[in-house]
Amino acid sequence: MIDISRIKAITLDLDDTLWPVWPTIAGAEVALSDWLNQYAPATAALSQEPELKKAVRAEIAQRHADQAHDLSFLRREAIREMLLRAGDPGHLAEAAFEVFFAARQRVELFDDALPALAFWSQRYPVVALSNGNADVHRVGIGQYFHASVSAQSLGVAKPDLRIFVAGAQAAGVLPHEVLHIGDDAHADCVGAMDAGMQVVWLNREGKDWPQANHPSHPAPVQVAELNALCALWLPPTKGDPPARLSSSA
Structure with missing residues (x-):
């Protein structure tokens, strides 16, 4: 169960929690391809x-394993490598990446995202906690x-304990006073559990809890949409029982 009385802040994943990420990435790839066709056609052809x-x-x-947490760096260097292999100037990677990155910010929010954000931001400090490179x-x-x-x-990167602790610090609270919400069972849920946070798994697709055989990580509270979680804070309609969620939700 979620203990609302303990919550003093919310940390929230972004990709696949507030919007579907792969349509966004696909759109950014198209924008990059269009730019390369104009300014680096040999690379555009190779990229096909x-x-x-x-x-x-x-x-x-593999070459930059120490930068695994920095998706922007890895994407920029992959573009640079493609440019060089095609015989185009490597310095075009910066401009090409900016085209990709700008398009990567054009997301289509899930229908429940804005109402939930408005609801929680009126009650708590909300901190974005992401492995991706979206800019809120x-x-x-x-x-x-x-x-x-x-x-x-x-x-x-998540599930590293340090990123969850940093999220709590950014909100000005202790980790056990945070509710973390995210879609990734391992990166979000296991990581937040290890940090001592309360956790909600946003399981839009009805997947099975992958840690079922690991007693140290029991299935957290799960919801299929953010509206169901917001309902916990609302008084019940006359005649209805209070909203409750459990790990079998």
Whole structure:
């Protein structure tokens, strides 16, 4: 069960919690391809080979394993590698990445995202806690957030304990006073549990809890949409029992 009386802040994942990430990335890839067609056509042609692009990104990730937390860096360097392999100037990577990055901020929010953000931001400091490189201000929802902590800015990614502690510190509270909400069972839920936070798993697709055989990580409270979670704070309609959620929700 969620103990509302303990909550003094909320940390919130972004990608696949407030919006579906892969349509966003696909749109950013199209924007990048259009730019390359205009300014680096040889690279644009080379980029039409999906297996090569995949191999280049894997090579860059291996070469810069110490930067695994920084998706922007890895994406920029993968673009640079493609430019060089095609015989185009490597310095174009900066401009090309900015095109990709700007398009990456054009998200389509889930229907329940804005109402939930408005609801919680009136009650608690809300801190974005993301492994991705979305910018809540460029997305257009910065007004709902007290702070934003990313793997890129901190140097470690979820489920590392330190990013959850940093999220609590950004809100000015202790980890056990935080409710963390996210869609990733391992990165969000296991990480937040280990940090001592209360946890809600946003399980939009009705997946099974993958940690079922790990008693140290029992299934957390789960919801299929954020509206169901917000209902916990609302008084029941006359004749209805109070809203309750459990790990079997």
